[in-house]
Amino acid sequence: MAEVKLTNVNKVYSNGAHAVRGVNMEIADGEFIVFVGPSGCGKSTLLRMIAGLETVTEGDLHIDENRINDVSPAERNVAMVFQNYALYPHMTVRGNMSYGLKNRGDSKEEIEKKVIAAAKTLHIEDFLDRQPNQLSGGQRQRVAMGRAIVRNPKVFLFDEPLSNLDAKLRVQMRIEIKKLQRKMGVTSIYVTHDQTEAMTLADRLAVINNGQIEQMGKPIELYKDP
Numbered sequence: 126m127a128e129v130k131l132t133n134v135n136k137v138y139s140n141g142a143h144a145v146r147g148v149n150m151e152i153a154d155g156e157f158i159v160f161v162g163p164s165g166c167g168k169s170t171l172l173r174m175i176a177g178l179e180t181v182t183e184g185d186l187h188i189d190e191n192r193i194n195d196v197s198p199a200e201r202n203v204a205m206v207f208q209n210y211a212l213y214p215h216m217t218v219r220g221n222m223s224y225g226l227k228n229r230g231d232s233k234e235e236i237e238k239k240v241i242a243a244a245k246t247l248h249i250e251d252f253l254d255r256q257p258n259q260l261s262g263g264q265r266q267r268v269a270m271g272r273a274i275v276r277n278p279k280v281f282l283f284d285e286p287l288s289n290l291d292a293k294l295r296v297q298m299r300i301e302i303k304k305l306q307r308k309m310g311v312t313s314i315y316v317t318h319d320q321t322e323a324m325t326l327a328d329r330l331a332v333i334n335n336g337q338i339e340q341m342g343k344p345i346e347l348y349k350d351p
């Protein structure tokens with residue numbers, strides 16, 4: 126578990142686009158934060174900076190007491206789940222879930238134990254020897270989540286993880302994500318443009334517009350009738 130802190134964070138891309146403008150935010154241990162806002166408002170850029178997939182132009186990122194601006198993605202103890210799953214197509218489910226653990230030097234026995242446990246949690250233990258192209262969209266998303274949880278990260282980052290699923294599956298997976306997050310108590314940041322998803326998942330919502338936080342609070346505070 127971990128606290129995440131953003132202090133005056135800015136992102137200017139090399140083409141001059143000022144995607145994130147002076148964002149300050151403190152996310153508590155175990156909290157589930159949802160970023161909502163129109164397309165192009167900077168949600169994904171914020172998430173990618175926390176993941177270490179984009180540099181921070183100005184400002185500071187902290188996980189607990191550690192400044193992570195210059196820490197490599199692998200060493201940040203964060204795990205990201207992408208909209209397009211981002212699985213390795215030539216690897217099996219087991220291979221996909223093991224990859225990060227192998228890279229950080231876990232033993233074979235340890236890896237197998239973690240992979241099996243995560244696969245059971247996500248109900249994909251029967252698919253461990255299949256390749257991604259032999260799985261449905263929902264199953265692929267489960268593998269992507271499995272790959273995230275095996276690493277026992279301090280922070281989960283979700284970038285519109287359900288937008289490629291049909292409506293029914295979206296609801297089902299949303300409920301599972303929430304349950305899993307509650308059970309694991311992992312601090313989570315979730316990007317979506319789906320209002321229902323935002324309302325049902327969030328402990329607190331950050332409404333983002335034009336690279337800035339417009340509002341931040343509990344769903345009930347932000348969406349109550351005027």
Ligand code: ADP
Pocket residue numbers: 138139140142
């Ligand atoms: P940078 O300018 O930060 O070096 P690039 O222009 O090389 O980034 O693009 C990196 C990635 O971001 C590419 O995959 C590209 O398709 C994507 N990208 C580039 N410009 C935009 C944009 N305006 N909005 C969204 N994605 C973009």
Ligand code: ADP
Pocket residue numbers: 138139140142143144162163164165166167168169170171
């Ligand atoms: P959102 O996730 O809310 O849709 P993004 O973070 O993807 O928004 O984009 C924020 C702004 O930054 C947009 O204006 C977008 O065009 C721009 N942008 C995103 N990625 C890149 C990139 N790689 N290079 C240049 N501009 C980018």
